[in-house]
Amino acid sequence: MDFxxxxxxxxxxxxLRHLGLWNLNAGWLERFQRLAFCxxxxxxxxxxxxxxxxxxxxxxxxxRSVVFIVGVFMCFDQYLLxxxxxxxxxxxxxxxxxxxxxxxxxxxxxxxxxxTKNGKFVTNLHLACFVPILLCIVVLEFLPNILDVVAPxxxxxxxxxxxxxxxxxxxSASKHILIYAMADVTLAVGAATLIAxxxxxxMLIEHVCAMFKITSYxxxxxxxxxxxxxxxxxxxxxxxxxxxxxxxIELFKDTVTPSFSYLFAAGMISVLMNMYHxxxxxxxxxxxxNFAEAxxxxxxxxxxxxxxxxxxxxxxxxxxxxxxxxxETLWYRIPLSAQKLIIFxxxxxxKSSTLMLYGLYxxxxxxxxxxxxxxxxxxxxxxxxxS
Numbered sequence: 090m091d092f093x094x095x096x097x098x099x100x101x102x103x104x105l106r107h108l109g110l111w112n113l114n115a116g117w118l119e120r121f122q123r124l125a126f127c128x129x130x131x132x133x134x135x136x137x138x139x140x141x142x143x144x145x146x147x148x149x150x151x152x153r154s155v156v157f158i159v160g161v162f163m164c165f166d167q168y169l170l171x172x173x174x175x176x177x178x179x180x181x182x183x184x185x186x187x188x189x190x191x192x193x194x195x196x197x198x199x200x201x202x203x204x205t206k207n208g209k210f211v212t213n214l215h216l217a218c219f220v221p222i223l224l225c226i227v228v229l230e231f232l233p234n235i236l237d238v239v240a241p242x243x244x245x246x247x248x249x250x251x252x253x254x255x256x257x258x259x260x261s262a263s264k265h266i267l268i269y270a271m272a273d274v275t276l277a278v279g280a281a282t283l284i285a286x287x288x289x290x291x292m293l294i295e296h297v298c299a300m301f302k303i304t305s306y307x308x309x310x311x312x313x314x315x316x317x318x319x320x321x322x323x324x325x326x327x328x329x330x331x332x333x334x335x336x337x338i339e340l341f342k343d344t345v346t347p348s349f350s351y352l353f354a355a356g357m358i359s360v361l362m363n364m365y366h367x368x369x370x371x372x373x374x375x376x377x378x379n380f381a382e383a384x385x386x387x388x389x390x391x392x393x394x395x396x397x398x399x400x401x402x403x404x405x406x407x408x409x410x411x412x413x414x415x416x417e418t419l420w421y422r423i424p425l426s427a428q429k430l431i432i433f434x435x436x437x438x439x440k441s442s443t444l445m446l447y448g449l450y451x452x453x454x455x456x457x458x459x460x461x462x463x464x465x466x467x468x469x470x471x472x473x474x475x476s
Contacts, residue, residue, distance in 0.1 A: 092189040097205045098182075098292060101212060104285040108278075110171040113179065123172060126278055130165035133275045134158060156366060156386060159359035163352055164279030167286040170348035177344045178289070184337055185296050193326075197303050204299035208292030211396065215284045218392060222385045223280060227273070287393070293341055294400045297442075300334040301407035305414045308431065312418045320423055324430040331411070331434050338404070338442050350446045360390045361464050365471045394457065401452035405441045412438035 105111040109123045137158045171178060192198050228235075304327050311323030367383040412435050420431055443451045450456065 092186045094189050094202065094205055095186075097209045098289075101285055101288045101292065102182075104281060105171065105289065108168070108171075108281060108285060110168070110175060110285070111179070113175055126168060127165070127172070129271075129275055129278060130161055130168065133161045133271065134165070136271075137161075155362040156359055156383075159355045159362070160386075161275060161279060163355050163359070164275075164282050166348055166352050166355070168282045170345065171286055174344050177340065181293060181337065181341060181344070184333070184340075185293065188296070188300060188333070192303065197306060200302050200306065201296075201299045204295045204302070205292065208288070208295035211291045211295075212284070212288035214392075214396075215288055218389050219280050219284060222389060223276065225381060225385055226276065290345065291396070291400060294404060294444075297334060297338050297341070298403050298407040300330060300337070301404075301411060301442075304331045304334065304434070305411050308411070308415050308434065309418055311427075312420055312423055317424060317427070320427050321430070324427055328430055328433055331437070335437065335442070342444060346444075346446060353446060353450070356390065356394070357460075357464065360387070360394070361467055361471075363387050363390065364464065364468050368468065368472060394460070398452045398454060398457035398460075401444045402454045405443055405453060408442035409438060411435075 102111060109115065109119045109126070112119060115123070137154055189201065192201055307323055307327035307330060311320050311327060314320045314323060363383060363386050367380070367387055370380045370383055415431060415435055415438070420428060443453075445451050
């Protein structure tokens with residue numbers, strides 16, 4: 090790639106490319122890969138739903154299986170988001186590359202570099218969260234086999250699959266192998282999808298914050314200039330950067346908002362059911378295996394929600410900080426005609442840029458707190474119903 094910051098995005102872009110979610114002119118093999126992954130997610134959801142028609146279940150079993158059904162749905166939703174918007178994602182990345190190539194001076198470059206490093210840190214944090222969860226799930230799958238070797242009994246320990254799945258097979262051995270193979274492949278592809286899509290989106294939001302910061306820097310630098318001609322030039326540069334950033338975030342919202350609206354609703358159901366399952370494990374079954382699974386899922390889901398709401402709050406703060414930082418400068422000392430250029434930015438900055446979901450929900454730190462309180466209320470209600 091032809092910009093200096095590409096190495097920060099290389100891992101995410103390569104992962105998207107391996108998932109078939111980056112190349113526009115895909116060959117037949119890559120098109121087959123996309124269809125295979127979509128079929129894998131679809132079968133994973135349907136096999137769990139059909140189990141409700143062939144097995145007896147209660148609220149505790151529903152809470153456990155819903156977590157996995159919603160989890161697969163969220164992975165499928167993210168995969169379809171990038172599958173259907175490959176051209177838009179590449180357009181966003183092309184604009185990001187243009188911003189890297191148009192920054193001026195070491196200070197602006199350092200601002201962009203600092204925020205990009207923060208996005209790269211989120212990618213590494215994704216890996217640090219997912220890898221232990223994946224390893225824990227795999228170890229728990231084969232725990233009976235490990236215990237048969239370490240502490241053998243008179244007969245082999247039985248395998249208990251954590252969720253209800255119906256494959257309509259009579260051979261129990263073939264069914265057992267097929268279930269674990271399908272679950273492991275779905276888990277691996279789903280984890281890669283969440284890591285790639287989440288990291289890419291987080292890095293785009295960090296880039297938006299960096300460009301808002303560069304806009305404030307250019308305005309302050311222009312106002313501190315003594316040469317009237319340089320004041321006009323630098324203010325015009327700031328207006329253009331701000332306009333490009335607003336266009337960037339509007340394209341970003343038009344691309345991800347429809348998918349994230351469904352993802353948000355599914356995520357709330359998953360978190361609520363997972364918290365209920367965890368409470369039942371602690372108070373009723375007291376099974377350490379189920380406790381480890383549920384606790385890891387709850388921790389990751391809260392981390393993901395906290396990170397997304399925090400990034401949304403950063404977007405709000407950085408967009409509104411332009412007005413505050415500009416107002417605190419000596420803007421009244423520059424020529425009147427130059428002050429008119431600042432008005433455009435200040436008027437737009439008075440209205441914060443938000444990542445609103447269908448005009449109903451604005452992610453922020455305050456809304457995250459309200460969301461947590463609401464989920465705890467619903468959790469209390471579910472526990473009272475069960476008791």
